[in-house]
Amino acid sequence: MTTLEGKPAEPEKVFIFNQEKCTGCMECNVVCAFSHFGVADFNKSYISIIPDPNKQFYFIGIHCAHCDDPICKASCPVNAIIKDEKTGLVFIDSLKCIGCQFCIVACPISQPRFDIERRVAVKCDFCKSFNYDPRCVKFCPTGALKILPREEARKLAQSFRGIK
Known part of the structure; x- marks a missing residue:
């Protein structure tokens, strides 16, 4: 895909959540809510971190795909x-x-x-007001949240599921 100027278009980017790295600290929730609404309110955050019901001390990140x-x-x-x-x-x-x-x-x-x-x-607007530099990713202390090109993220997700 190319832009109107004939340059290669930048690939679409998406969030990736690594459950193995998440400690459940909720830093992503706090920084998201504060960045968008000026309050540290989990209910206003665009990302949710919830306990994994199938694995003790593991968490699931729920965010817009x-x-x-x-x-x-x-x-x-x-x-x-x-x-x-x-x-x-x-x-x-x-x-x-x-x-x-x-x-x-x-x-x-x-x-x-x-x-x-x-x-x-x-x-989630991918932190549009922060020049598309998502605060949740930037401030995650463990690197559990990343941004990857969509195709790379898709391949990674398939490898987790054993799909080739």
Whole structure:
């Protein structure tokens, strides 16, 4: 894929969560909520770290996957959800959002969240206001969160599942 200028397009990037490295410290939650809302409130964070019910002292990171074909986008009746074809990132236009919450119901991991104060759906924007340098990744003390090109992340995920 190339840009309009004929240069190679930068590959789409996604989050990778390494369960083996996560200690459950919740630093990613705190920094996410503080960066976006100015408060250290786990309920406002765009990433959730929950205990793994199958492994003691292990955690599961739940975060927006910025899907190839986002079901949240397809479910929005007012086209308030946009997938940037250049970066692969999925955004919610809060000026268009009517707060119906269809995107939250449609997402298999319920990653769009409802902002009660603003009455709109919100989700991870890859820290757009920080020049797409996600704070959760930057401040994770163990390196459990990483950003990889989508294809590399897909291959890594398949290797974890034993798929070739």
